[in-house]
Amino acid sequence: MTPQAILVGIAAGLAGGLLFAGVVLDSSTAVGLALAAPIPVAIASLGWGTAAGFIAAFTAAGLLYAATGAGFNALSLLLTMMLPTAVAGHLAGLARPVGDAAPGQTPPLDWYPLPRVFHALVGMSVLACVVLGWLVAYDPASVAADLAAALTASGATAEGLTPEQVSQFARLIADLVPMVQPAMLVVTLVVGLYLGALAARISGRLPRPRDDIPAAGRLPRVAVTLFALGLVAALLPEPVGLVGGVVVGAYFAAFSLVGLAALHRRTRGRAGRGLLLFAAYAAIVLLLFPILAFTVFGIIETGRANRPPVAPPGT
Incomplete structure (x- = not known):
């Protein structure tokens, strides 16, 4: 886990938590923003690795708890959106080598x-x-x-x-x-x-080939x-x-x-x-x-x- 992955995970978690916070704070545009809350966590997990995804998930829940003081709201966000997205990003990043590769080349995955x-x-x-x-x-x-x-x-x-x-x-x-x-x-x-x-993928950080x-x-x-x-x-x-x-x-x-x-x-x-x-x-x-x-x-x-x-x- 690199310092960059940690920073990206924290930043993504803050973004996801802020997107969801409107629901708790009764903002008029809250629902649309809350539905986008998993996206930063997915970007962190898919582009910077599993650790970044889980750091983002817990950071988002921690931010919501700090902003509202409502532990149940933070737990709801963690269970429904943040953790599932981090786990899915981890699974999507799993790969195993298939066959042999030429010297100096990466084997097919x-x-x-x-x-x-x-x-x-x-x-x-x-x-x-x-x-x-x-x-x-x-x-x-x-x-x-x-x-x-x-x-x-x-x-x-x-x-x-x-x-x-x-x-x-x-x-x-x-x-x-x-x-x-x-x-x-x-x-x-x-x-x-x-x-x-x-x-x-647009940022060039997604190692998985396009499905x-x-x-x-x-x-x-x-x-x-x-x-x-x-x-x-x-x-x-x-x-x-x-x-x-x-x-x-x-x-x-x-x-x-x-x-x-x-x-x-x-x-x-x-x-x-x-x-x-x-x-x-x-x-x-x-x-x-x-x-x-x-x-x-x-x-x-x-x-x-x-x-x-x-x-x-x-x-």
Whole structure:
């Protein structure tokens, strides 16, 4: 670990902590900035090594604690964004030599597979959300009651909604939180890691060769089984049902990203590709429900891409 890596890690941690601090301080632009918090940590980890990434992660949490005095907020930042990004950066930087090299030359390297890095991000998102839910003793019924009271106080009943409708809406929101939160976290971490890698590559600091993300952007086949188990668990009573909801939300987002990557790969070289991609993303943003189709597509692609090849007859 060089002094430069230490300084870069501290600087990246300060940047990530400041980006996230707006959420705690109730800034109007806080959400957009907070979503960018993993990017400096990803740059440090991918461009300057594992030590720089972990220094950045803990520096960001320390800065948030020093600025707010709220230990839970600092822990939330560390568990949800900083540590997963640092770990993913470490995994993406792993490589082993393959074969022999000529004298004075570096042997070819086999880099840690991108699907495993992706799956690690999904797993860490699940773990972070479960731990935080356990720490706050998340109770959908209590959250729904508080939300219904807040909606009633804000005048929701004056808009023509009955108290029963307000309560049903509040309960729906409380039930969706365990699924929506990990889904958003997975997307945030994946995008942050991608942008961090892009910045490190532009600066000439990324040793890993450029990955073909549309081709390699998938999950190990075991992800389909874990998603199915999460669906079953989500139907069970709490707290198992809450954990199952977290698993479902995280893998739902992950398979959606796999489906979108497959769309990019399958439309390469085809006429009207730009219009098709624009229409797909616009439909997701405006209508939301088309994301279900990409989730199913991602599940199918995951199972298909990881099947072992069939041996020719007679071998």
